[in-house]
Amino acid sequence: MSLNGVIMCLNRVFMSLNGVIMCLNRVFMSLNGVVMSLNRVIMSLNRVIMSLNGVIMSLNGVIMNLNRVFMSLNGVIMCLNRVIMSLNGVIMSLNGVIMSLNRVIMSLNGVITSLNGVIMCLNRVIMSLNRVYMSLNRVIISLNVVIMSLNGVIMCLNRVFMSLNSHHESQWQIIET
Structure with a gap:
């Protein structure tokens, strides 16, 4: 009878332990639900993080493409810079040529100015010679007038002499007859 009581006490103890274990099981199941909920939240x-990672990777790809575009534009700008520097060199060379031509033109202008002065001096000499020629022409015209006057005088004298000669011949004929 005491053994049966002991067994019943042990049975009650085990049932109490079973209740405790069932309570703990419920607690652990509740904790498991919480952990599963947290796991779902974490998943x-x-x-979300994987989506953001995909977005970040897409943005990284866009940034890399933009970087390539900017590098290409940088290369184009460097090529244009070289072209502009080459054109600047050509323009500077042309400027030097133009300055040299300007100096040549200025030298030619000085030569032309000197030649103009020489031509003006020659023009003055020619004008002086022209005046001398005109004076000589006037002298020659005056001499020509004098010669023509002398020629008229000589012609008059010739007529006089011819008249005298004819008169003299007529007298000789009268004397001979």
Whole structure:
């Protein structure tokens, strides 16, 4: 009878322990639900993070493409800079040529000015010679007038002499007859 009481007490103890274990099991199941909920939240956050990672990778690809575009534009700008520097060199060379031509033109202008002065001096000499020629022409015209006057005088004298000669011949004929 005491053994049966002991067994019943042990049974009650085990039943109490079973109740405690069942309570603990319920607690652990509740904790398991909480952990599963947290796991779902973490998985959702992981999906969000993976989506953000995909967005970041896409943005990284866009940034890399933009970087390539900017590098290409930088290369184009460097090529244009070289072309502009080459054109600047050509323009500077042309400027030097133009300055040299300007100096040549200025030298030619000085030569032309000197020749103009020489031509003006020659023009003055020619004008002086022209005046001398005109004076000589006037002298020659005056001499020509004098010669023509002398020629008229000589012609008059010739007529006089011819008249005298004819008169003299007529007298000789009268004397001979």
